[in-house]
Amino acid sequence: MRVSRYWTCFLTGLSLVATADAAQSIDWYSPSQRTNLTSSGAAMDGNFQFQLGVFSTGFVPTTANMVDWAANWIPADSSTYNPAVNARSFGSFHTLTGNVAPFTVGAKAYVWGRGAGSANDEWILFRATSWTWPAASLTGPSPFPLDWSAATANEVILGTVNASGSPSLMQSVAVVTYQNWRNTVLAGQPLNGPTDDPDKDGVPNILEYLFNTSPVIAGAPTATPVAMVDVSGQKYLEITIPRLRERLVSLTVEVSSDLVTWQSGASATTVVSNTSTQLVVRDQTAISAATPKRFMRLKAVLRP
Structure with a gap:
């Protein structure tokens, strides 16, 4: 349970005694008694867990890389959503103990909410521009906690917060895990x-x-056509993969000239297009007299 954020100060006189370093804390929460919904319009329930944290250094979460969020997420604190009528909120006080990477001063802080369901999970990820990780300790008397309210979020990566015309403060998005x-x-x-x-x-x-095909009704494999495209007078192989981006599967397109040695990544392939329903990747090695044969293949790995 969160404690009250009301503070009373008493002036007792001037002290010349040196004070020890004081720990910084963060009061992160959503305002109470607000409407917060799932993707279906149902009220958020006690299955929702909200976490305050940061992503690993260099990783920027987008809807295009949702499959990699969990692997790069480092939580600092967590809070269970309270669906009671007089609450309908989450919140916690987090006291910093250090600035070990990735919790370095200035790192972008996020709140990630997740609810588990049988048909799908629910996710919401947001931050405010001002939410940057502070120094763990300050010289002098104890500072007031930083006030990080969901109501001030102005960078919403997934879901909605304070959406125009919406009766809710927060609304999550359905994410269908493999489970x-x-x-x-x-x-x-x-x-x-x-x-x-x-x-x-x-x-x-x-x-x-x-x-998004049936695993229990036999059908022709989904086409992942490989075409030869012309770029600045040179020929390259290009594969089109009609997949659902929100499915938590890590895809790797590999290329080879001999079906023995395979390469992947930014030095071997280029992402031409990455939409919600289709991924298009191009080989970076042109078909020429020196490399008359080129091959492409797809590897899929489940993410948690």
Whole structure:
């Protein structure tokens, strides 16, 4: 339970005694008795956990890299959402103990809320421009806690906060994890692992999940066409992957000239397009007399 943020000060006279370093604290919370909704319009419940934290150095969260959020997230404090009528909020006081990376002075702080459900999870991620990680200790008397209210958030990466015309303060977005998908479309099916193929159509469950196809009704594999494109007079291979970006699967496109040695990453491929339903990646090595054959393949790995 959060304590009150009311403070009473008493002036007792001037002291010349040196004071020890005082710890900085952060009061992070959402205002009480406000309407906060899930993607379906239902009220947030006690399954929601909110965390205050930062992402690993150099990582900037976007809707295009949601699959990598969990691997780069470092929480500092957490709070369970209280759905009681007289509360309907989250909040906690966090006292800093140091500035070990990535909690360095000036690092961008975020609040990430997550709710677990059977059909889908719910996520919301936001911050305010002023939410930068402070120094853990200050010389002098104890400072007042920094006041970080969700109502002041002006950088919303996922979900909505203070949306114009909305009756709610916060509203989360549905995220279908592999576990959600498995529990829904593979209920009672023993072959429910990522590499299993219960309908025996040659497409493992992880790709059925990624492409939003049925894992229990055999069908033709989803087309991932590879085309030859002309760029400044040179020919390159380019693959189009019709996947759902919000599915928590890490995709790697690899390229090779001999089907033995494979390369990937920014030095080997270029992302041409990354929309919510399609990823287009181009080989960086042109087809020429020196490299007459080029190959592309896709690797998929589940993220937590």
